Amino acid sequence: MLIKNGNVLTFENDDVAIKKLDIRINQNIIENISESIEAEDNEKVIDAKNKIVMPGLINTHAHIAMSIFRGTFEGCDLYTWLNEKIWPIEANLTPDDIYNASMVSILEMISTGTTCVNDHYFFSNKIREAFEKSKMRAVITRVLMDSDGKEASNIRIKEFIELYESRNKNNNLITYTVSPHGLYTCSSEILQISKELAIKYNLPIHTHFLESISEIENIKKLHGDSASNVIKKYFDGLKIILAHGVKINDEDIRILKNLDCSISHNPISNLRLGCKIADITKYLNEGLNVSLGTDGQGSGNNLDMFETMKIAGLIQGGIHENENRIGSKDVIKMATINGAKALGLEKEIGSIEKGKKADIIIVNMEEKLDNIKMMPNLNVISNLVYNTEGRCVDTTIINGEILMEDRKIKNINVEEAIKNCKRIIKC
Ligand SMILES: [Zn+2]
Structure with missing residues (x-):
């Protein structure tokens, strides 16, 4: 051609x-x-x-089956939104629902220029089926967490292993991450298991990270340390994709800089859930790799990465009064080559x-x-x-x-x- x-x-x-x-x-x-x-x-x-x-644009954080939440539950904070709105509905979704919800998102991505997405969800064998049918490139997972008990957690681990072990080794369009949901929903035990799985299968870690203010205290209570130190303790030596990173401070930057770690910036989701604005100008200046994500449509509205690029570029002017802000060339890189680097795919795409x-x-x-x-x-x-x-x-x-x-x-x-x-x- x-x-x-x-x-x-x-x-x-x-x-x-x-x-x-x-x-x-x-x-x-x-x-x-x-x-x-x-x-x-x-x-x-x-x-x-x-x-x-x-x-093609690379979306480094999404939950593609969340198309059904588009335009719902406006005005909630992150914790109320997850605990009272999203999770109770997700508990009743069937595998077919996940396939059908994913297919609409895949259409949304292909038709708006996204060629690779880093997904974070469950019933992922059905998500994989939808990607295989569409021939889109994707990084998938089965999310792990244990804040709702050990039994549910063990099922999730089993599902992840089944998902990975049943992969089609001839299909290089689909790769995998190990994905603890977040440090506030995962105990030390599940983080340790995530680490072991990532080492065993040679996969990156993909997790939510310092998205909202209450997370800082909750992580301290659960793990007795700062979020960045917890990441370092369990995942040093692995490739790490941290979604959001809105509340990263100077000490976090110092720690994260020395890890193989990327921040997936999800500006629209952060604004919609009232999480404020990640200072990606500073992260980039400090040498962190920053890529872009949309999050699911429930918080991010849509998967149009051009819209995400625009907002990502503009909102830095809401926290920086000087001329040293990121420019359109930086934004283009975040949506392409930086995304490929985050996923460890920079030799192939980006x-x-x-x-x-x-x-x-x-x-x-x-x-x-x-x-x-x-x-x-x-x-x-x-x-x-x-x-x-x-x-x-x-x-x-x-x-x-x-x-x-x-x-x-x-x-x-x-x-x-x-x-x-x-x-x-x-x-
Ligand atoms: Zn997310």
Whole structure:
């Protein structure tokens, strides 16, 4: 396949640039990138004139079966929201509900330019089924916790092991993490088990971390130490993805900097649950890897990573009065290459480079009424972050396969997926 005449977003040293380049994809790999590549006989050619060709977006924290919670329970704080609203409903979801709720989210991601997601949920064999059907790239897990007792916890551990052991070793689109829910819902015992599983299977750790203010005290009570010290105690030496990290202080930064650790910043979820704003400007300046996530739709509203990029860029101005804030190039990196680094996939995805997997999206910036808010298009990178919506993505390619072209989804029946999800209605 050949993508011709596109404005290609590339990373050079530390900079982000836009260049006119052609891209040849052979099977699932980016085989060649050059100023001009001639099409071969019978080669599929995509004309990307007046369009932006960029790496697919990487969402490093989501709960994709939470599409059914979209627009519900506004105004709750995190603890009330989880304990009184979300968890009682989740307890009654069936495996089929999870499949159908996930499928709508997968459609949402493919159609808004996300090519890889780091999920955090349960009934994950059904989530895996939905990903396999869609051919989207994903990192999945079965979340572990024991704040509701040992019996429930043991079932979760068993389910995680079954999920991982039953993986299709030929499907490199799906990888795994070990995911203790959070330090306030996991005892030392379950953290130790998580560590052992992560070592045994050579997997990263993915957990909620310092999302809300009350967590700090609850973690101290449960573990007798600060959240960062608990992470260090159990997970030093492992790859760690910490979702949220809103309440990280200077001492936390000092500890986390010395671990193989990334912060998945979920700005919309944090604002909606009244958790305030993570100082990612400081985290990045201190050398932490920061990526972006949407969280589930119950708190994050939607999975449109362009919206998340915009909010992530803007809200730093709510806590920094100076000019040293992050800019649109930093935001683009957080949504792509930093996400790949967080997941340990930076050798395969996260940028358009020869030899990497072809996870590529094409964004429409043609000069027409639909794109009027980008015109005149003087700064493409700024427009990508601040004036692009997910619906501007017209083509999504994952692992060299076109999953959406000219906004037509290939492998999934959209109407049927929406109908099946609507049937769930439990809240
Ligand atoms: Zn979450």
